[in-house]
Amino acid sequence: xxxxxxPITPELVASHGLKPDEYQRILDLxxxxxxxxxxxxxxxxxxxxxxxxxxxKWLRTLPTTGPRVICGPGENAGVVxxxxxxxxxxxxESHNHPSFIEPYxxxxxxxxxxxxxxxxxxxxxxxxxxxxxxxxxxxxxxxHLVSGVVSGVGGYGNSFGVPTVxxxxxxxxxxxxxxxxxxxxxxxxxxxxIFYSKAxxxxxxxxxxxxKTGRDGVGGATMASxxxxxxxxEKRPTVQVGDPFGEKLLLEACLExxxxxxxxxxxxxxxxxxxxxxxxxxxxxxxxxxxxxDKVPCRxxxxxxxxxxxxxxxERMLMVLRPEQEKxxxxxxxxxxxxFAIVGWTTDDLRFRIxxxxxVVADLPIKELGDEAPEYDRPxxxxxxxxxxxxxxxAEPNDYAEALLxxxxxxxxxxxxxxxxxxxxxxxxxxxxxxxxxxAVIRVEGHDRKGLAFTLDVSPRYCEAxxxxxxxxxxxECWRNLSAVGAEPLAATDNLNxxxxxxxxxxxxxxxxxxxxxAACRALDFPxxxxxxxxxxxxxxxxxxxxxxxxxxxxxxxxxxxATVAFKHAxxxxxxxxxxxxxxxxxxxxxxxxxxxxxxxxxxxxAEERRTGDFVRGIIRSRLVTACxxxxxxxxLVALAEMAMARGLGASVxxxxxxxxxxxxxxxxxxxxxxxxxxxxxxxAVTAAAAEAGVEAxxxxTVxxxxxxxxxxxxxSVAKLKQGHENWFPEFMAAAE
Amino acid sequence: MxxxxxxxxxxxxERDMVAAxxxxxxxxxxxxxxxxxxxxxxDLIVIPGGFSYGDxxxxxxxxxxxxxxxxxxxxAERGVAVLGVCNGFQILCEAGLLPxxxxxxxxxxxxCKEVELxxxxxxxxxxxxYAKGQVxxxxxxxxxxxYRTDDETLARLKGEDRIAFRYVANPNGSVDDIAGVLSEKRxxxxxxxxxxxxxxxxxxxxxGRPLFEAALSAVA
Numbered sequence: 001x002x003x004x005x006x007p008i009t010p011e012l013v014a015s016h017g018l019k020p021d022e023y024q025r026i027l028d029l030x031x032x033x034x035x036x037x038x039x040x041x042x043x044x045x046x047x048x049x050x051x052x053x054x055x056x057k058w059l060r061t062l063p064t065t066g067p068r069v070i071c072g073p074g075e076n077a078g079v080v081x082x083x084x085x086x087x088x089x090x091x092x093e094s095h096n097h098p099s100f101i102e103p104y105x106x107x108x109x110x111x112x113x114x115x116x117x118x119x120x121x122x123x124x125x126x127x128x129x130x131x132x133x134x135x136x137x138x139x140x141x142x143x144h145l146v147s148g149v150v151s152g153v154g155g156y157g158n159s160f161g162v163p164t165v166x167x168x169x170x171x172x173x174x175x176x177x178x179x180x181x182x183x184x185x186x187x188x189x190x191x192x193x194i195f196y197s198k199a200x201x202x203x204x205x206x207x208x209x210x211x212k213t214g215r216d217g218v219g220g221a222t223m224a225s226x227x228x229x230x231x232x233x234e235k236r237p238t239v240q241v242g243d244p245f246g247e248k249l250l251l252e253a254c255l256e257x258x259x260x261x262x263x264x265x266x267x268x269x270x271x272x273x274x275x276x277x278x279x280x281x282x283x284x285x286x287x288x289x290x291x292x293x294d295k296v297p298c299r300x301x302x303x304x305x306x307x308x309x310x311x312x313x314x315e316r317m318l319m320v321l322r323p324e325q326e327k328x329x330x331x332x333x334x335x336x337x338x339x340f341a342i343v344g345w346t347t348d349d350l351r352f353r354i355x356x357x358x359x360v361v362a363d364l365p366i367k368e369l370g371d372e373a374p375e376y377d378r379p380x381x382x383x384x385x386x387x388x389x390x391x392x393x394x395a396e397p398n399d400y401a402e403a404l405l406x407x408x409x410x411x412x413x414x415x416x417x418x419x420x421x422x423x424x425x426x427x428x429x430x431x432x433x434x435x436x437x438x439x440a441v442i443r444v445e446g447h448d449r450k451g452l453a454f455t456l457d458v459s460p461r462y463c464e465a466x467x468x469x470x471x472x473x474x475x476x477e478c479w480r481n482l483s484a485v486g487a488e489p490l491a492a493t494d495n496l497n498x499x500x501x502x503x504x505x506x507x508x509x510x511x512x513x514x515x516x517x518x519a520a521c522r523a524l525d526f527p528x529x530x531x532x533x534x535x536x537x538x539x540x541x542x543x544x545x546x547x548x549x550x551x552x553x554x555x556x557x558x559x560x561x562x563a564t565v566a567f568k569h570a571x572x573x574x575x576x577x578x579x580x581x582x583x584x585x586x587x588x589x590x591x592x593x594x595x596x597x598x599x600x601x602x603x604x605x606x607a608e609e610r611r612t613g614d615f616v617r618g619i620i621r622s623r624l625v626t627a628c629x630x631x632x633x634x635x636x637l638v639a640l641a642e643m644a645m646a647r648g649l650g651a652s653v654x655x656x657x658x659x660x661x662x663x664x665x666x667x668x669x670x671x672x673x674x675x676x677x678x679x680x681x682x683x684x685a686v687t688a689a690a691a692e693a694g695v696e697a698x699x700x701x702t703v704x705x706x707x708x709x710x711x712x713x714x715x716x717s718v719a720k721l722k723q724g725h726e727n728w729f730p731e732f733m734a735a736a737e
Numbered sequence: 738m739x740x741x742x743x744x745x746x747x748x749x750x751e752r753d754m755v756a757a758x759x760x761x762x763x764x765x766x767x768x769x770x771x772x773x774x775x776x777x778x779x780d781l782i783v784i785p786g787g788f789s790y791g792d793x794x795x796x797x798x799x800x801x802x803x804x805x806x807x808x809x810x811x812x813a814e815r816g817v818a819v820l821g822v823c824n825g826f827q828i829l830c831e832a833g834l835l836p837x838x839x840x841x842x843x844x845x846x847x848x849c850k851e852v853e854l855x856x857x858x859x860x861x862x863x864x865x866x867y868a869k870g871q872v873x874x875x876x877x878x879x880x881x882x883x884y885r886t887d888d889e890t891l892a893r894l895k896g897e898d899r900i901a902f903r904y905v906a907n908p909n910g911s912v913d914d915i916a917g918v919l920s921e922k923r924x925x926x927x928x929x930x931x932x933x934x935x936x937x938x939x940x941x942x943x944x945g946r947p948l949f950e951a952a953l954s955a956v957a
Binding site: 151154155158159160161243244245246248249336337420421422423424425426427428429430431432443445559 | 746747749750752753756757787788790791792793846847848849850876878880931933934936939940
């Protein structure tokens with residue numbers, strides 16, 4: 001075991017992920033050589049994950065405020081006003097690398113971490129989602145990873161008791177060596193009872209709550225050196241192990257304690273555990289923190305200060321409490337069978353001081369640990385955007401019906417039922433729209449009709465071709481999916497997954513995507529209130545597809561008028577809202593049918609997006625619509641097939657003669673478009689309203705029968721489509737390894 | 738019309754259960770903490786779903802040995818109705834108040850979906866609101882729902898008309914498609930499906946309501 005006075009060699013510095021110039025910055029800052037514990041603290045605070053040193057400059061450009069935003073980025077999660085004195089608190093965070101190493105625990109602790117972020121602020125979690133990206137279905141590890149990640153997500157969320165109501169699952173070979181597990185959680189709180197991490201008051205107790213500290217996850221992020229230390233070398237998993245039972249107890253104990261008024265500040269212990277949480281609370285409140293590590297509840301004997309400060313053991317919290325309510329607080333935690341220990345005090349000297357066995361093992365300036373973290377303006381290059389691929393230059397399918405069947409049965413488009421049936425999506429009894437629609441909807445507890453809508457979206461192939469348009473599109477699609485159920489989009493959280501930012505072309509993707517996200521957020525009044533950046537997602541020098549996943553939340557004043565994708569009644573008229581399709585570049589059709597990933601992605605006209613979405617939301621709320629679905633991956637024909645399969649009810653439609661190409665019309669992925677169905681009696685009202693709103697509305701045909709029929713082009717039974725659509729996932733997972 | 742919902746560390750459908758009973762009967766159940774040794778006087782005791790003690794060791798095994806279980810056994814002996822749903826069913830089996838065990842689902846995966854149940858007997862205060870043979874809908878959400886007994890016990894359950902519900906399409910491998918069973922005195926029901934999650938239009942149906950209506954109107 002290394003002692004605190006271990007000589008700090010250049011190798012030791014490098015093994016902590018600190019560059020020579022970053023180490024020099026530490027020397028300049030403290031005026032002496034750091035102790036081992038101090039080096040560990042710096043490496044934890046200054047790594048990419050905690051400091052956002054490569055992305056900060058660009059993240060600052062995102063719109064983060066709005067009339068409903070109570071708290072934007074910088075706290076554990078974003079807080080948004082949903083009327084009636086209530087707030088929704090949400091965030092998304094990645095757990096990519098751990099999930100690749102150990103899929104079950106990696107995914108489980110990813111879910112645990114994001115739930116903690118939400119209830120740390122005083123909210124009871126009411127919805128969870130996750131965006132999962134795996135390698136090619138043909139890759140030998142894919143099945144194992146899908147199986148482990150899905151059981152891990154379910155294993156944690158189901159036991160904790162939050163409904164997992166939505167998400168995304170995609171496959172692409174660029175994730176073969178680096179899968180993505182992005183977990184989203186949202187919780188409800190009273191708007192005037194939000195808890196923050198800013199400590200206030202000198203000499204107040206700093207209290208440790210929850211599970212004990214072990215050696216799990218020590219240096220998971222920052223240390224990889226073999227010659228560094230014998231004891232850390234003994235193949236301890238760097239992936240933490242989740243205890244959803246412990247987390248459930250922690251939730252109940254925290255919410256109970258918060259009601260007593262004893263909590264001044266609270267911060268969960270996530271990445272870099274005790275270090276990050278203590279520094280955060282002190283630095284935000286302009287206070288120093290002194291910790292006595294002899295008081296920290298430990299799971300293992302003889303832990304060093306270094307290990308305790310860097311442990312990433314799960315299900316732990318740090319709080320600053322009102323001293324007069326200490327006993328009351330302790331009783332609540334003991335009732336729930338959880339550890340409660342006063343491990344330190346707030347001070348007025350702005351130092352982060354760590355005591356262990358009677359010695360000061362670290363003594364650092366607390367503000368500078370965060371504020372003086374390196375920040376980089378990394379060089380970047382924008383790759384030229386590929387030329388637009390004209391539909392005329394893309395082959396038509398030989399057989400449209402076969403092509404449609406192949407699309408809806410393809411790995412990225414097939415039903416995700418195999419996944420979401422392993423997640424408890426019904427618990428809490430408020431699920432109003434289950435997984436499988438455009439957005440999930442839950443009723444807000446305590447209200448009969450008020451609801452919240454949730455969706456996760458991004459099209460990585462678009463971002464790869466054109467990061468700016470791809471970033472815009474991710475926001476637009478998220479906003480559109482919320483509108484498609486009738487919700488008012490409120491705000492979003494972003495989880496930016498990219499490769500190595502030290503490569504200018506990767507940095508160019510990050511910059512482009514953030515610019516696109518910012519442009520779309522501004523145009524749609526859809527601020528980013530929380531988020532996470534995950535960089536260095538590379539294996540053998542090949543980066544993942546740029547994947548800025550967006551989680552959106554919308555408000556439904558009345559869930560009785562929400563829309564769903566399923567066709568409802570034979571005889572309803574099918575109307576396309578928005579322009580005709582023609583854009584086949586980067587489309588699912590191009591990739592799945594022709595094996596090509598080419599061209600520019602569909603551009604997003606943000607004004608049109610807004611106009612169209614506002615119109616669709618309006619007609620849903622006026623009860624003029626019987627079903628609604630956005631047009632996205634796979635284009636119009638896939639959207640129609642999904643609406644048909646959702647109810648087992650067919651449709652007859654016609655491609656207008658004015659359409660330049662039938663395959664462009666049917667498979668084009670042009671943006672800002674929806675399909676709605678309406679009763680014939682209101683058709684004129686809808687088309688008149690569309691004309692008035694400046695939105696194109698084209699009657700395509702009618703609902704009815706057992707087949708999906710495109711006049712003179714394709715006829716296929718809905719049952720056959722559904723069979724292909726539903727069978728791909730279970731068959732893939734059941735196939736021999 | 739009084740009811741109690743028993744909460745163990747790791748219970749997680751107690752809020753669903755409390756809300757459902759309150760919506761159906763207009764009376765809010767009292768919640769009873771696992772460490773308590775006594776129960777208030779009630780007409781229905783419910784052990785809700787969840788993962789008591791994290792399902793560590795075996796589902797329901799640790800909860801079954803808690804102080805409150807002694808009180809539940811005493812009340813059951815007096816004839817008070819006891820309903821165990823999901824984890825509650827597992828706890829009742831582990832406590833020996835119902836026969837059989839619940840093992841890992843045959844497919845080894847957690848399953849959350851709506852299933853159909855056949856009402857096999859109306860001779861209990863839980864099922865008398867349904868018709869015999871009636872097929873009702875109910876969500877399931879469990880990883881350990883595979884009900885097992887020895888042959889002798891199974892024969893007894895059948896012979897004594899104690900199988901309350903069977904799955905129309907068995908989702909978890911349970912012996913004889915059993916979804917819920919009654920105690921010898923017929924006042925204890927254990928079932929894996931969640932009737933409390935199908936009680937209002939928002940849930941997509943109300944097939945769970947008659948169970949609670951009957952259970953809470955049974956006591957004169």
